[in-house]
Amino acid sequence: MVIMSVKSExxxxxxxxxxxxxxxxxxxxxPTAKExxxxxxxxxxxxxxNMAALPTVLNNISKATASKKCPTEAFxxxxxxxxxxxxxxxxxxxxxxxxxxxxxGFWLPSVLSDLGKSKGEAGVLGxxxxxxxxxSAVLNGVLIDMYxxxxxxxxxxLGGAALNLSIAASSSLPVxxxxxxxxxxxxxxxxxxxxxxxxxxxxxxxxxGAWYATxxxxxxxxxxxxxxxxxxxxxxxGSKAALYVPALMCCxxxxxxALFLAGSPAxxxxxxxxxxxxxxxxxxxxxxxxxxxxRDAVLLNRQLWLMGITYFCISMVRTFLxxxxxxxxxxxxxxxxxxxxxxxxxxxxxGFLGSLAAGSISDKVFRGRRGPVVCLCSSLLAPxxxxxxxxxxxLTLQACYAAIGFCAFPVHVLLGLFAREVVPPSIGSSAGGFxxxxxxxxxxxxxxxxxxxxxxxxxxLVLLLLVAMALLSGVAAAPLWSTRAGEQRVIGGKKEQxxxxxxxxxxxxxxxxQMHAGVKVHRKSVGSKLE
Numbered sequence: 001m002v003i004m005s006v007k008s009e010x011x012x013x014x015x016x017x018x019x020x021x022x023x024x025x026x027x028x029x030x031p032t033a034k035e036x037x038x039x040x041x042x043x044x045x046x047x048x049x050n051m052a053a054l055p056t057v058l059n060n061i062s063k064a065t066a067s068k069k070c071p072t073e074a075f076x077x078x079x080x081x082x083x084x085x086x087x088x089x090x091x092x093x094x095x096x097x098x099x100x101x102x103x104x105g106f107w108l109p110s111v112l113s114d115l116g117k118s119k120g121e122a123g124v125l126g127x128x129x130x131x132x133x134x135x136s137a138v139l140n141g142v143l144i145d146m147y148x149x150x151x152x153x154x155x156x157x158l159g160g161a162a163l164n165l166s167i168a169a170s171s172s173l174p175v176x177x178x179x180x181x182x183x184x185x186x187x188x189x190x191x192x193x194x195x196x197x198x199x200x201x202x203x204x205x206x207x208x209g210a211w212y213a214t215x216x217x218x219x220x221x222x223x224x225x226x227x228x229x230x231x232x233x234x235x236x237x238g239s240k241a242a243l244y245v246p247a248l249m250c251c252x253x254x255x256x257x258a259l260f261l262a263g264s265p266a267x268x269x270x271x272x273x274x275x276x277x278x279x280x281x282x283x284x285x286x287x288x289x290x291x292x293x294x295r296d297a298v299l300l301n302r303q304l305w306l307m308g309i310t311y312f313c314i315s316m317v318r319t320f321l322x323x324x325x326x327x328x329x330x331x332x333x334x335x336x337x338x339x340x341x342x343x344x345x346x347x348x349x350x351g352f353l354g355s356l357a358a359g360s361i362s363d364k365v366f367r368g369r370r371g372p373v374v375c376l377c378s379s380l381l382a383p384x385x386x387x388x389x390x391x392x393x394x395l396t397l398q399a400c401y402a403a404i405g406f407c408a409f410p411v412h413v414l415l416g417l418f419a420r421e422v423v424p425p426s427i428g429s430s431a432g433g434f435x436x437x438x439x440x441x442x443x444x445x446x447x448x449x450x451x452x453x454x455x456x457x458x459x460x461l462v463l464l465l466l467v468a469m470a471l472l473s474g475v476a477a478a479p480l481w482s483t484r485a486g487e488q489r490v491i492g493g494k495k496e497q498x499x500x501x502x503x504x505x506x507x508x509x510x511x512x513x514q515m516h517a518g519v520k521v522h523r524k525s526v527g528s529k530l531e
Contacts (some may be wrong), residue, residue, distance in 0.1 A: 106231075362414065
């Protein structure tokens, strides 16, 4: 409500006053006999002046009313800005998660030299991380869906900082292996929490694919920027800087998230309006899903198993090329280190562009369906991998690597979103963790098993096996072609809607829609009062 100024009230009161003085000084004109008796009165000059100023007064009142919006309406006006702010924060947060674990290759040489360990012994560090990360991706799914994603991100970053500093202070390989393995548990909460916040702000399946692909490019951006940063830090401060710098980054970003990240539209609304007691805020903590629900919706979900097979094959291809390309290109193609580095760089660039294109295509061409893009990209990997077998020139090899990145990364990006779209909201992270665990097994297969195969039969046979894996991934994704988000499934003996409008922890897109409806109700009530 707008409080009218005292001056405006006085002017309106004066406007309603009638001058009771007679028309002539001391005289009054009697009425005629034919007319009834009337009071002959006229407006004073002051009242006439006030009437002339009335439009200005009413205009000022109207402006004051327009400037005093209700809290819900003011929040609605800032929605786009707030959503972009949240997007930027989670983008930077996962780049920092990535920095805390991708520094492994930069501090590993110091373990080999300072502790005098062999490559096989030092390999225990990487194995412990991969195994615990994959197992935790499944087991943590239920907990991630129950707790605030903002809290998990802050705690995860602080935990990553503490573990990096602890490894820097340790001189025992078994202790380092335990710490780095526990770091896999901490890292497993990063991407699911980022995804939960993203889905809260981007609930529409027909438009969020492009945004999700853009968010996933934080992995490419982080992988490209980290070597530049750490190489400078190591040259200035020594090998331990590979652990200290990511630890400091984690602490700083955790503080930024704690201060500025809301985590959901509902939490942002409460922060900006100070109305945490609204009807939709805050939501009670969700109860854990039943074992029967997890069994029916995740373990017995045919769609998730098909995604898992596709993810297994693609992870094997990506991991082999990331880990073995330097050796393969030097021994089989005679390419120097600078040439192999250029190939890997182009694979990252191709992945960056492919992820953006795949997200937009799944939104605009296929109207929110991820299956067609996953199937096509998986199948198109086969010709590029065959090109690695036959290519001899550096330019052709670089083109093959760029094409592989363009096709492989979109599958990795979209499957994480796709898995959450075919299950109920309460178990989205469990579904994502399930297929991620299968993908970790595929990545592990690219290590020792393919290394032994390469040693005994040559790299050409391994590449042909990867071609078969690419074709298998395309076949597995084909039945998902027509799958849409929001379809009903029988779960626990009853039909349940999957995530067409995905709900998030501590508030949801549905809450935001209710707030928007509240604005309309407020406008109607104000309009009826004015009438």
